[in-house]
Structure formats: structure tokens, C-alpha cells
Amino acid sequence: KHKFWETQPVGQFKDIGDSSLPEGPIEPPTPLSEVKQEPYNLPSQYEWTTCDMDSEETCTEVYNLLKNNYVEDDENMFRFNYSKEFLRWALRPPGYYRSWHIGVRAKTSKKLVAFITGVPARIRVRNEVVKMAEINFLCVHKKLRSKRLAPVMIKEITRRVHLENIWQAAYTAGVVLPTPVTTCQYWHRSLNPKKLIDVGFSRLGARMTMNRTIKLYKLADSPATPGFRKMELCDVPAVTRLLRDYLSQCVVAPDFDENDVEHWLLPTEDVVDSYLVESPETHEITDFCSFYTLPSSILGNQNYSTLKAAYSYYNVSTKTPLLQLMNDALIVAKQKNFDVFNALDVMYNESFLKELKFGPGDGQLHYYLYNYRTRNALKASELGLVLL
Ligand code: MYA
Ligand code: JJ1
Incomplete structure (x- = not known):
């Protein structure tokens, strides 16, 4: 059934429930000298290209392909529309490798027709911190689908990750592959219900009018928590401590240091927003919340072309109840003109989703590890990793 994935060091469906299999790497690293030195072969009309995301021109080509x-x-009503600024941020974290930003071009026209990326990350699985690649933005042009290009791209990025002496990876997909570490549910909180209904993102509930719906989703004009403010550079050490402590409760989570926190969580306009609670008395930083900006194109609507969505990222509560913290996040997202606030049922998110009027979406997100077996699938709440 999975001609490609059956050949890869990933958990296989036939092994589910086999408790004799140990947790950890599925196959050992090979000596670097044994890693294939030349790129994999593409069909003859195509060639590999390494995409320089510092180049405005290349970044625009990637942006347009996606x-x-x-x-x-x-x-097929909505399509992710990652901004160029977002792509630059997502693809250039501390220690990134340019060689992991891989494109495929048509030889004659030089048109970019496919893409796949990796960025390095340290990910903790229970007590083990593992160097991994986070794989994302796998995309094959619509006209070149089902030609088995994706397996070649996956093998090529695997080769380039191996050349950096890294042997594991983490990735997510909307499709079921062998075999998910966990499966998460998307939840959506309407901020601009009229537009969401007009574009077909949501529907008017039974026995609901537009006016009642608008009232249902009304939020306060400003955050309620005293000391709630935007995160700044000087907060990086405190936020790192808070986040590390919080994520230590999860089975799978990133092992963030201060450099990672500065990159991934310091606010970047229209890319990532982070807020924290600084105690007015002690000036201690006790709580933190963040979300990233990922608009979707609305396909074939007369009145609207873009859905502005915020995605819940990392949230930590130690003093402010998580419910109140996330309500403040909804308020700032509404102030910033987002139409919808999305979240997965990861970490402690289930504790606020229903009460804050999120509803379950029709999409799921499956999380995977490459060359790392976990004894069982995890509960979504045991997952502390959010991929973009
Ligand atoms: S997930 C986002 C993926 N992108 C999209 O959904 C965008 C729209 N779709 C497309 O562009 C194409 O449909 C794609 C497939 C490119 C997805 N992850 O070439 P094909 C398998 C992994 O004929 P196409 C993200 O970015 C499929 O099961 N495998 O198909 C994370 C089949 O294999 P098998 C996938 O439709 C990506 C084979 O590909 C996915 O033209 C993580 C068919 O190939 C998928 N999302 O192209 C990648 N979809 O026969 C893995 C299909 O066995 C990384 N397939 O069932 C692994 C770790 C690598 C690094 C390791 C380092 C140590
Ligand atoms: O956004 C998603 N679904 C929306 C729109 C559905 C449109 C018709 N298919 C949805 N809306 C209902 C909202 C409603 C608001 C009021 C309360 C009740 C709910 O359900 C879904 C997620 O649910 N998104 C997708 O399907 C996009 C793909 C998700 C897989 C992503 C793979 C990512 C790859 C990563 O690297």
C-alpha cells in the first residue's frame, strides 16, 4: 500500500502494539563516508537547486509556488498562504543549513516546480534530547502530481540531513502515513463570524441568526490580566526558563535554549506575536502566550481573497489561569484584525478550547518521527511540539 514508506525507517502499521520493539532509533547512524555523495536522480527534465532564502528573487519564487x-x-476552499517574511523566519533559525532548502526546477524554463525544507532542532523524547531535522513545506506543483517526485525529494533531504550527521526528523501532515506519533484535532475560534460564514469557513448554527452569532463571539476591547504586555528582548532569559519548565511535562517537546527562544518567540510583525504577564508587584514573569500569523487564500469568493488566521503557538501558565490568558490572546488577536484563532488539542489546550468557544474543525494534523520509534502513540496532550 505504501510502496515508498514501507522502505523507510519509520514505525510500520504491522508493528503497532508490538511491545517487544524498543523505544529509540530504528536504525543506527552509518559512517559519514558511507552517505551517498551525489544527489538522487530526478526525471531528466528537472534539476536540483538550493534555494537562497536571503535572495528576494528566490524567496518570491518559493512564495509563489506555495x-x-x-x-x-x-x-479545496482555502489554501495556506505563508508570507515571505514568515518563510524567512521559519527557514532561518539558529544553526540552519542553506543546503536543506531544496528546490526542483524545470531545466529549460528554470521555473521552480517543487520544494522541501528542513531546519535543525533539538527535540526531547521522554528523557532523551535528540538532534533532528524538522521537515516542512514539501510541495510539488499541481501539474506534476502523482509522478513519484515526493519520494525522491524526501530521499534527497534525508541524504543532506545525514551529511550533517543528523539521523532523525520530525514532521507533520494532514494525511495518514506510517505511523503517527499522535494525531491532533484542529479547533477554531471565530473572531469575525460574519466573514467566516460569508466565505464558507463556518456555518450559521441551528436556530442562530447573524446578530446572535456576532454577539456570541464578542470579546472585551482589551486584555483583562494586570501586567499583560508584549514580550521584549530583555524577557528572553525569563521566558526561556518558564517555557523549559513547562515543556518538561510533555513527552515530546523542543529543547529550547535562549537563542531558540529569541528566534522563535520574540515578536516579529505579522509573523509571530508573544505576550507575557509581568507581576505588577514583583515584576516576575509568570505567564506567556504566543501565536503565529498564517493567512489562507480564499479560493473563488467574489468578496474576499484572504482569511487572516492566528495559530496558537506556545503558551505557559503558572499564575494566571490558562483560560484567562488565552482569552487575553483572543482579545489581542481580534484587535489585530484576525478573522479566526486556531489551535490544536496539544499540551493543556483542551482545558480552554470549549469554554472559550472554539469548535472542532474538519481537519486533523498527524505528527511523525523519522527513524525514531516510540513505544506507543502519545495522547495529543502529551505533545509539546508545534510545527509551523
Ligand atoms: S506536509 C505538507 C505536504 N504538502 C502538501 O500537502 C501540499 C499539496 N500537496 C503536494 O504538493 C503533493 O501532493 C505532495 C505529494 C508533495 C504532498 N508527507 O510524488 P508522489 C507520499 C510525506 O507521487 P504527490 C509536509 O510538508 C505518499 O504516501 N509523504 O505524490 C511534511 C506516497 O508514498 P507511498 C507523503 O501527490 C513533509 C508518495 O508520497 C505526503 O505528487 C514530510 C507519493 O508521491 C506527505 N505530506 O506529492 C515529508 N504526501 O506510496 C517526510 C504524500 O509510500 C519527511 N506522500 O504511500 C521524512 C523525514 C526526512 C528527513 C530525515 C532525516 C533523517
Ligand atoms: O481550516 C480547516 N477547516 C475549516 C474550514 C472547512 C472548510 C470546508 N472544508 C473548518 N471550519 C469550521 C470552523 C467552525 C468555526 C465555529 C465553531 C465550529 C467550527 O473546519 C481545517 C482544519 O480544521 N484545515 C485544513 O483542512 C487545512 C489542512 C490541515 C492539514 C495541514 C497539514 C499541514 C502540513 C504541515 O507541515
Whole structure:
């Protein structure tokens, strides 16, 4: 059934429930001298290219490929529209490798027709911190689908990750592959219900009018928590401590240091927003919340072309109840003109989703590890990793 994935060092469906298999790497690293030195072969009309995301021109080509060919919902009504600034941020974290930003071009026209990326990360699985690649933005142009290009791209990025002496990876997908570490549910909180209904993102509930719906989703004009403010550079050490402590409760989570926190969580306009609670008395930083900006193109609507969505990222509560903290996050997202606030049922998110009027979406997100077996699938709440 999975001609490609059956050949890869990933958990296989036939092994589910086999408790004799140990947790950890599925196959050992090979000596670097044994890693294939030349790129894999592409069909003869195509060639590999390494995408320089510092180049405005290349970044625009990647942006356009994804804008027109990346992930859609199951009814093809919406398509992710990652901004250029977002792509630069997502692809250039501390210690990134340019060689992991891989494109495929048509030889004659030089048009970019496919893409896949990796960025380095330290990910903890129970007590083990493992160097991994986070794989994302796998995309094949719509006209070149089902030609088995994706397996070649996956093998090529695997080769380039191996050349850096890294042997594991983490990735997510909307499709079921062998075999998920966990499966998460998307939840959505309407901020601009009229627009969401007009574009078909949500529907008017039974026995509901537009006016009642708008009232249902009304939020306060400003955050309620005393000391709630935007995160700044000087907060990096305190936020790192807070986050490390919080994520230590999860089975799978990133092992963030201060450099990672500065990159991934310091606010970047229209890319990532982070807020914290600084105690007005002690000036201690006790709570933290963040979300990233990922608009979707609305396909074929007369009145609207873009859905502005915020995605819950990392949230930590030690003093402010998580419910109140996330309500403040909704308020600032509404103030910033987002139409919807999305979240997965990871970490402690289940404790606020229903009460804050999130509803379950029709999409799921499956999390995977490459060359690392976990004894059982995890509960979504045991997962402390959010991939972009
Ligand atoms: S997930 C986002 C993926 N992108 C999209 O959904 C955008 C829209 N779709 C497309 O662009 C294409 O449909 C893609 C497949 C490119 C997805 N992850 O070339 P094919 C398997 C992994 O004929 P196409 C993200 O970015 C499929 O099961 N495998 O198919 C994370 C089949 O294999 P098998 C996938 O439709 C990516 C084979 O590909 C996915 O033209 C993580 C068919 O190939 C998928 N999302 O192209 C990648 N979709 O026969 C893995 C299909 O066995 C990383 N397939 O079932 C692994 C770790 C690597 C690093 C390791 C380092 C140590
Ligand atoms: O956004 C998603 N679904 C929306 C729109 C559905 C449109 C028709 N298919 C949805 N809306 C209902 C909202 C409603 C608001 C009021 C309360 C009740 C709920 O359900 C879904 C997620 O649910 N998104 C997708 O399907 C996009 C793809 C998701 C897989 C992503 C793979 C990512 C790859 C990563 O690297």
C-alpha cells in the first residue's frame, strides 16, 4: 500500500502494539563516508537547486509556488498562504543549513516546480534530547502530481540531513502515513463570524441568526490580566526558563535554549506575536502566550481573497489561569484584525478550547518521527511540539 514508506525507517502499521520493539532509533547512524555523495536522480527534465532564502528573487519564487500549490482543506476552499517574511523566519533559525532548502526546477524554463525544507532542532523524547531535522513545506506543483517526485525529494533531504550527521526528523501532515506519533484535532475560534460564514469557513448554527452569532463571539476591547504586555528582548532569559519548565511535562517537546527562544518567540510583525504577564508587584514573569500569523487564500469568493488566521503557538501558565490568558490572546488577536484563532488539542489546550468557544474543525494534523520509534502513540496532550 505504501510502496515508498514501507522502505523507510519509520514505525510500520504491522508493528503497532508490538511491545517487544524498543523505544529509540530504528536504525543506527552509518559512517559519514558511507552517505551517498551525489544527489538522487530526478526525471531528466528537472534539476536540483538550493534555494537562497536571503535572495528576494528566490524567496518570491518559493512564495509563489506555495501560494498556488501548497496545502488546501478537504473541499479545496482555502489554501495556506505563508508570507515571505514568515518563510524567512521559519527557514532561518539558529544553526540552519542553506543546503536543506531544496528546490526542483524545470531545466529549460528554470521555473521552480517543487520544494522541501528542513531546519535543525533539538527535540526531547521522554528523557532523551535528540538532534533532528524538522521537515516542512514539501510541495510539488499541481501539474506534476502523482509522478513519484515526493519520494525522491524526501530521499534527497534525508541524504543532506545525514551529511550533517543528523539521523532523525520530525514532521507533520494532514494525511495518514506510517505511523503517527499522535494525531491532533484542529479547533477554531471565530473572531469575525460574519466573514467566516460569508466565505464558507463556518456555518450559521441551528436556530442562530447573524446578530446572535456576532454577539456570541464578542470579546472585551482589551486584555483583562494586570501586567499583560508584549514580550521584549530583555524577557528572553525569563521566558526561556518558564517555557523549559513547562515543556518538561510533555513527552515530546523542543529543547529550547535562549537563542531558540529569541528566534522563535520574540515578536516579529505579522509573523509571530508573544505576550507575557509581568507581576505588577514583583515584576516576575509568570505567564506567556504566543501565536503565529498564517493567512489562507480564499479560493473563488467574489468578496474576499484572504482569511487572516492566528495559530496558537506556545503558551505557559503558572499564575494566571490558562483560560484567562488565552482569552487575553483572543482579545489581542481580534484587535489585530484576525478573522479566526486556531489551535490544536496539544499540551493543556483542551482545558480552554470549549469554554472559550472554539469548535472542532474538519481537519486533523498527524505528527511523525523519522527513524525514531516510540513505544506507543502519545495522547495529543502529551505533545509539546508545534510545527509551523
Ligand atoms: S506536509 C505538507 C505536504 N504538502 C502538501 O500537502 C501540499 C499539496 N500537496 C503536494 O504538493 C503533493 O501532493 C505532495 C505529494 C508533495 C504532498 N508527507 O510524488 P508522489 C507520499 C510525506 O507521487 P504527490 C509536509 O510538508 C505518499 O504516501 N509523504 O505524490 C511534511 C506516497 O508514498 P507511498 C507523503 O501527490 C513533509 C508518495 O508520497 C505526503 O505528487 C514530510 C507519493 O508521491 C506527505 N505530506 O506529492 C515529508 N504526501 O506510496 C517526510 C504524500 O509510500 C519527511 N506522500 O504511500 C521524512 C523525514 C526526512 C528527513 C530525515 C532525516 C533523517
Ligand atoms: O481550516 C480547516 N477547516 C475549516 C474550514 C472547512 C472548510 C470546508 N472544508 C473548518 N471550519 C469550521 C470552523 C467552525 C468555526 C465555529 C465553531 C465550529 C467550527 O473546519 C481545517 C482544519 O480544521 N484545515 C485544513 O483542512 C487545512 C489542512 C490541515 C492539514 C495541514 C497539514 C499541514 C502540513 C504541515 O507541515
